[in-house]
Amino acid sequence: MKPLRILIGADTYAPDVNGLSRFSSRLAAGLAARGHEVHVVAPSHDGPPAVRVEDGVTVHTVKSHRWFSHPTFRVAWPWTTRPRTARLFAEIAPDVLHVQGHFPVGRGLVHAARAAGTPIVATNHFMPENLVGHARVPRPLQKPVTKIGWWDMNLIYRHADVVTAPTPRAVELLEKATGMTGSLAVSCGIDAARYRGAEPDRDGPVRVLFVGRMDQEKRVDELLRAFAALPAGHRAELEIIGEGVMREEWTGLAAELGIGTRTSFRGFVSEEELVAAYQRASVFCMPGIAELQSLVTLEAMAAGTPVIAADAMALPHLVRPGRNGWLYTPGDVPELTTRLAALVGDADMRRRMGAASRDLVAAHELGATLSTFEGIYQRLLGRREAGAVRAA
Template sequence: MRILLGADTFAPYVNGAARFAERLAAGLAGRGHEVHVAAPSPTGAAGVGRFGDVAVHRVRSHRYPWHESFRVCLPWEAGPATAEILRRVRPDVVHVQAHFVVGRGLAAAAAASATPLVATNHFMPENLFAHARVPRFLRSAAARWAWRDVRAVFGRADAVTAPTPRAVALLTGATGLAASAVSCGIDAARYAGGDERPDTVLFVGRLDQEKRVDELLRAVARVPGARLEVVGDGTERGAWHRLAAELGIADRVVWHGFVSEEDLVAAYRRCAVFCMPGIAELQSLVTLEAMAAGKPVVAADAMALPHLVRPGRNGWLFAPGDVEALAVRLAALLADAGTRRRMGTASREIVAGHTLDATLDAFEDLYVRVAHVPSAGPVAA
C-alpha cells in the first residue's frame, strides 16, 4: 500500500508521539509498503527528505516563542501544504497522529478527496497546558474546548485508535467518538542485556510539569545512597536542577539531557529500577522500554500506567503526590536484588503483549479494511 502518515512531531524531536510515528513509519516500510510522512520542518523551510526508507515531506514551521526547541506550523500555511502533499502522494490511506495543525490539514484534505482516513490519539490537554501558558483557573474550560476540537478533526476518520484501553475510555468519554486500543508497540529484544548498577533509579521523559520529576527528586532524597539518572529535557529543567541542589542531592543526580538511541538503551540496561511519576501517560513508551530491559517499575497510579505496572508482580504503583510512599518503594527495591530480578522477569513477560510486530499487524489490517469500505462512518479496529 501507499501510506501517508501525518505527524505533528517527528524526528529529530524526541518524545513519545514522535518515536511512535518513527517506528510505525519504519516498520511499515520494512514490510514493503511505500510510506510517506508529513511533518513540521525542524529548520523552518519546507522540503522533502528521507528517514531511512521513508519519504518525509516537511511543512514550513516557525519557532515557538516559549520553548526553545519547539517549532509550530501555521494553519493558513499548513492547510494548503498538506493538501498539496496528499495530491502529490495519492495515498491509499492517510493515518494522522494528532489533531493539531498538520494532522488537521491532512484530515481535511483526506475527507475532501474521499481518501480513507485513520486517526490515532496521543493527546491529553494536561500535556499542553504548560507549553500554552494556560492559567490554572482556565484549564477546565480549555480542556473542554480542546476535546471538542479533537472531535471536530477525528470525527472525519473512518477509524480511530488510542494506545491503551484507558486512553480509549478517556477519548470516548470526552468526545463521544468510537475508538479501539492499539498498543504503540516496541522491539523488545533490543533492550535486553547489560549489567545493572544496584543503586540507580532512572527516569526518561520530558522535563515538564505533568511528569512530576520533583516528586521523584524528593523521594530520592529520602533514600540514602540512591542515585538518579534523568534522560530528557524540558521547561522545568532549571527549576528541578535547583531543587536537587536545595535537597542536597545534586551529587547523586545525573542530568543527561537528550541522548542517542544507543545511550538510551544503555541507560535502561544499567538502572536497577525505573520510575515514572507522570500523571498524563496514555501509554508511556519509555516505561515499556524499561520493562523490555527487564526492570521493575515504580509508577504513579494514574491514567494508563496501571495497564503496565501490576503491583507486586513487576513493580509498584503509588498515589501521585505521596512522596513518602514512593521513597519506601524505591528503597525496598534498591535493597532487594532478588525481588528486582523476579519483577524484571515479569516485566519482560508483560511486554510480550506489546510487540511492534503485533502493532504493525493491527494497523495493516485496519488500513486494508478502511480502504475497501465507504467513508461513511467509523470502523471498529
C-alpha cells in the same frame, strides 16, 4: 498483502524527542520495511520546508515556527499549513491516511482526504495536561483550554473511519471527553529485543532512572523528594534523561535536597545512549500523571527493569503491583519513598520483578502493532472498493 501507499500525518516527528514522534517514526519505518510505500508529512524541525528519505520513508516537512514559551516546541501555522498539506496530499495520492493528531498538519490532511474520499485512520495521543504544559497556559485558563481542546479534536476525528488510542484507558478517556464510540485500543508497540542486555552490576550503586520531558505533568519533583528521603545506607544514584522547561528548577531542587552529587541531569541523549541507560538501570520510575501509554516505561520493561509508577491514567496497564513493580498515589511522596526503598534495598526483588517486566512487555511487540494497523487499512480499502463496485 498488496503493498499500499500510506500517508502518515504527525505534528511532531523525528528528530523531535517525545513519545508521539518516536511512535510515528517507528510506525513509518516498520510499514516501509514490510514493503509499503510510506510518506510522512510533519512540521520542519528547524523551520524551512524540505523533503528527505530515511529508513525507507519519504518525509515531507512544512514550514514551522518556534513556540515563544518553549525551547524545543515548534508549530506549523494553520493558515500556511492547510494549503501546503492539500498540495502534498494531491501529489502523494495515498491509499490511506493515518494521522497522529488534530493540530494543523493532521487537520489539513484530514480535510484533503475527506474531499478525495480516501480512508482515514486517526490515532489519539492528545492529553490536555500535555497541551497546557507545552504551551505554558496560565492556570486560570487551563480548564477552558482543556474543554476547547477536546471539542476541537472531535471536530477533526469525527471524520475518521477508524479512531485508535494506545490503551483501553486512553480509549475510555477519549470517548468520555468527546462522546465518540467504537474506538480501538492499539498499543504503540516497541522492538523489545533492542533494549535487552546484561543485568545491572550487583556490586555497584543501585541506579534509579527516569526518562521523559522536563515538564510539570511529569512530576519529577516527587521523584527527587522521594529519592532524597531514602534511608541512610542505601548506595543509590538517580539518572534523569530528558529536556524541558522545568529542568533548571528541578536541578536546583536536587541541590537544595542535598542529592545533587548523586543525581545526573543528562538532557537529550542519542538512541544508543538511551538504550545503554535502560540496560544499566536497576529501577525505573515514572511519576507522570498524563501518560496515555508511556513508551519509555515499555522500553525500560523490555530491558528487564522493575517499575515504580504513578497510579494514574494508563500506567496501571503496564505495572502489576507486586509482580513487576509498584504503583503509588500521585503526590504521595512518602509512599513513593517506601516503594523506592523496598526495591533499592532488595536485589532479589529487583531481579524477580525485572524478569516479570520482560514477560509482560511481550504483549506490546511492534510487529503486532504493525499487523493490526495493516489489517485496519486493508479492511477500509476493502469497504471502499466494495462500495465502488456497488455504485457501478
